[in-house]
Amino acid sequence: MEATGELASGDPSVGLEPGNLSGVRHIILVLSGKGGVGKSTISTELALALRHEGKKVGILDVDLCGPSIPRMLQAQGRAVHQCDSGWVPVFVDQEQSISLMSVGFLLERPDEAVVWRGPKKSALIKQFVSDVAWGELDYLVVDTPPGTSDEHMAAVEALRPYRPLGALVVTTPQECTNIFSRGGGEELARLAGVPFLGSVPLDPELSRSLEEGRDFIQEFPKSPAFPALASIAREVLNATPALLS
Ligand SMILES: Nc1ncnc2c1ncn2[C@@H]1O[C@H](COP(=O)(O)OP(=O)(O)OP(=O)(O)O)[C@@H](O)[C@H]1O
Numbered sequence: 001m002e003a004t005g006e007l008a009s010g011d012p013s014v015g016l017e018p019g020n021l022s023g024v025r026h027i028i029l030v031l032s033g034k035g036g037v038g039k040s041t042i043s044t045e046l047a048l049a050l051r052h053e054g055k056k057v058g059i060l061d062v063d064l065c066g067p068s069i070p071r072m073l074q075a076q077g078r079a080v081h082q083c084d085s086g087w088v089p090v091f092v093d094q095e096q097s098i099s100l101m102s103v104g105f106l107l108e109r110p111d112e113a114v115v116w117r118g119p120k121k122s123a124l125i126k127q128f129v130s131d132v133a134w135g136e137l138d139y140l141v142v143d144t145p146p147g148t149s150d151e152h153m154a155a156v157e158a159l160r161p162y163r164p165l166g167a168l169v170v171t172t173p174q175e176c177t178n179i180f181s182r183g184g185g186e187e188l189a190r191l192a193g194v195p196f197l198g199s200v201p202l203d204p205e206l207s208r209s210l211e212e213g214r215d216f217i218q219e220f221p222k223s224p225a226f227p228a229l230a231s232i233a234r235e236v237l238n239a240t241p242a243l244l245s
């Protein structure tokens with residue numbers, strides 16, 4: 001699993017409209033071309049790592065067909081309430097430093113995939129993006145489904161006025177193609193002219209901690225994926241414009 005990203009410096013005060021996202025300082029989208037490459041893993045671990053750096057973080061899980069973040073953060077089945085300004089996100093930790101909104105909270109059986117059709121899907125995403133009462137956040141991490149689908153179009157459209165900090169693209173090496181058998185993400189980043197954020201080794205402790213909803217960053221500092229994930233979080237912090245961080 002490798003992460004590349006274009007973390008452009010955006011000034012959130014430019015073009016800002018009042019709304020639920022006006023207290024969110026930096027927005028990061030997590031994307032990938034294909035499924036199952038580790039987007040939700042990176043989203044979760046980036047949020048945990050930023051939280052350990054003292055940041056207030058929100059996660060928006062817009063994967064309507066397979067929302068997995070509630071499971072990874074042991075927040076399945078939590079009820080979401082509405083207030084005057086919209087949905088109230090769920091806090092996943094006692095310190096209330098990570099809040100989460102997922103379509104999984106709105107489903108009766110959260111492990112079930114849902115087939116949403118075009119317009120309904122786009123409308124739900126737009127509602128998600130603009131109607132969650134995040135309050136003040138340092139970072140909002142947006143976990144997306146694979147590819148570029150209606151969800152992405154709707155999410156990007158709704159987020160555009162808030163000038164996202166950037167997109168983090170997750171890739172895995174392609175074993176059949178020599179050039180990409182290793183370092184594919186790095187090569188991709190070079191070709192695209194965007195920063196390479198890091199390469200996360202396969203680590204059974206990481207997948208186990210996600211299955212058990214544990215805080216990998218806190219509990220597994222000696223495991224192989226830890227330095228890679230910590231370094232990706234540092235790269236993101238470094239890419240955040242100093243005056244705005
Ligand atoms: N570095 C890693 N080491 C070991 N297991 C990993 C690693 N990264 C991800 N996984 C495992 O791979 C599986 C897929 O990861 P994840 O759900 O994060 O991918 P995804 O890109 O979000 O998938 P989808 O496209 O379905 O949303 C999970 O079971 C996860 O635990």
Ligand SMILES: [Mg+2]
Binds near residue numbers: 040041144145
């Ligand atoms: Mg996912």
